Amino acid sequence: MFRGFDHFNTLDVIAGDVHFKGVxxxxxxxxxxxxxxxxxxxxxxxxxxxxxxxxxxxAPDLPGYGESRTLxxxxxxxxxxxxHALVDMMQALGHERFAIVGHDRGARAGYRLALDHPxxxxxxxxxxxxxxxxxFEAVDKAFAMNAFHWxxxxxxxxxxxxxxxxxxxxFIERALAKMAGGLERIDADALDAYRRAxxxxxxxxxxxxDYRAAAHEDAQHDADDRAAGNRLACPVHVLWSIEERxxxxxxxxxxxxxxxxxxxxxxxxxxxxxxxxxxxxVLNELVPFLQRHWKTxxxx
Numbered sequence: 635m636f637r638g639f640d641h642f643n644t645l646d647v648i649a650g651d652v653h654f655k656g657v658x659x660x661x662x663x664x665x666x667x668x669x670x671x672x673x674x675x676x677x678x679x680x681x682x683x684x685x686x687x688x689x690x691x692x693a694p695d696l697p698g699y700g701e702s703r704t705l706x707x708x709x710x711x712x713x714x715x716x717x718h719a720l721v722d723m724m725q726a727l728g729h730e731r732f733a734i735v736g737h738d739r740g741a742r743a744g745y746r747l748a749l750d751h752p753x754x755x756x757x758x759x760x761x762x763x764x765x766x767x768x769x770f771e772a773v774d775k776a777f778a779m780n781a782f783h784w785x786x787x788x789x790x791x792x793x794x795x796x797x798x799x800x801x802x803x804x805f806i807e808r809a810l811a812k813m814a815g816g817l818e819r820i821d822a823d824a825l826d827a828y829r830r831a832x833x834x835x836x837x838x839x840x841x842x843x844d845y846r847a848a849a850h851e852d853a854q855h856d857a858d859d860r861a862a863g864n865r866l867a868c869p870v871h872v873l874w875s876i877e878e879r880x881x882x883x884x885x886x887x888x889x890x891x892x893x894x895x896x897x898x899x900x901x902x903x904x905x906x907x908x909x910x911x912x913x914x915x916v917l918n919e920l921v922p923f924l925q926r927h928w929k930t931x932x933x934x
Contacts, residue, residue, distance in 0.1 A: 635679040635823065639686070642694065648705075649726045650719025655701035656694030660686025663756075664729040665924065666720065667693040669909075670738020670762075671783075671841060672806050674700030676827045677737065680913035681920070689924065692727060694720075696740060698840025700831045711843055712851040713766075717747035721754055730754070733924060737761040737909050739844055742852065745866065745893075749859055752867040757927045759871040759920060760899075761908045762878070764889045766848050767856035772882075783809065787845035794842045799835065806832040813906040820910060865893055871923040872899035873916060875906055898923065 639659030647654040656675045665685060669677045675693040682691045695702035697716050704711060720743065724732055733756050736744030741763035748755040763769075778785065787794050798805055806828060811817045817825065831837050870893070874886045879901060890897045899919070904912035 635676060636682060636693075639682070639691070645727075647694075647723055647726055649722035650697075650715075651704060651706040652697045652719045652723070653703045653705060654694045654697075654723050655703075656692070657682070658690070658692045658727060660689055660691045662689045664724070664727075664732035665689045665691055666724060666729075666732050666734045666744075667691060668720075668734065668736040668740025668744050669693070669696065669699070670736075670740050671699075671844065672809055672832055673738075673828055674831050676700075676824050677907070677909045679821075679824065681735075681909050681917060684917055685920065685924070689733075690729070692724065692729070692732075694723060695831075696743065696844075698843065699837060703836070704840070710847050710851065711840065712847040712855070713743045713746035714750060714851070714855055716743045717750055720747055721751050724754075731756055733757040733759075733927065735759040735761070735920060736763070738763060738906070742766055742848070746852070746855065748866050748868055749864060755866075755868045757869050757871070757924065758866060759873070759923060760886075760890070761873050761916065762875060762906055764872075764886050765856050765893060766852050767860065768889050768892075770849075770853055772884075776881075784845060784848070787842045788849040790846075791839075791842065795835070795839055798838045798842075802832050802838065803829055810907075814911055815905050820907070824910070865895065868894070869896040869923075869927060870894040870898070871919065872897065873908060873919055874899075874901050875904060875908065876901040877904075878906060 636657045639657040641657055642655045667678045669675055674695045678693045682693055685691055697704050734744040741760040748758045814820055870890050872886045872890050902912055902915045908916050
């Protein structure tokens with residue numbers, strides 16, 4: 635899926651209490667690609683090769699997801715801790731400053747990294763995500779019914795883990811089918827990769843911890859930043875699914891403008907799995923966004 639890329643297996647990247655797995659390739663300013671739930675770096679198989687024509691791409695599995703193994707389980711893997719590990723990983727690969735493109739949970743780790751380590755991030759793109767505190771404040775019946783896993787996976791251990799263990803394939807297949815509008819919209823090889831990862835109890839536990847952190851520490855970190863007036867110092871580009879946001883009073887642009895001075899973006903077609911379903915539209919947005927900040931990146 636990533637012809638011409640180097641796999642972390644050959645690089646043996648250990649940073650921030652994580653044995654990272656993933657791929658890197660290309661030439662030019664570095665761009666960090668962060669996947670979401672319940673996927674792995676494989677989600678970037680359409681995006682990474684195109685961006686690698688102009689950028690050095692780094693696409694890891696998030697800590698605990700896929701094949702990236704955490705070497706210490708405590709404290710909890712909050713987005714703040716994930717962000718710190720990602721900074722260490724990028725530094726280990728020789729990248730002091732970089733742009734970030736994140737989807738779903740990866741976008742949450744991405745904006746936390748940009749808030750906590752502003753000198754590291756030259757530009758940030760969020761696919762389908764608004765800040766965690768804003769998402770929770772907007773919860774209504776429709777959101778809760780559509781995103782029930784937010785609340786199921788965040789329940790105390792080990793109830794969710796036991797439930798997921800009953801039939802991991804059935805759970806992830808239904809989750810992905812709902813997000814994509816049908817499993818047939820996901821390549822068979824990618825779907826097999828997601829199934830294999832989700833069959834691992836350690837991966838399922840990491841996902842539950844991810845959602846527990848969102849409901850507790852991550853939301854509190856957002857609240858603290860909001861109270862302190864902390865904002866993202868880098869340009870922000872946000873894409874969202876028109877279908878998913880139908881009927882919402884505020885757009886993601888409205889929400890992100892409370893967190894950053896320079897915000898652009900728009901709604902696009904397709905469902906939640908934008909890097910897979912709508913990769914051409916995503917690239918049509920990412921390429922000019924990153925090009926606008928080429929000189930900023932090139933200078934680092």
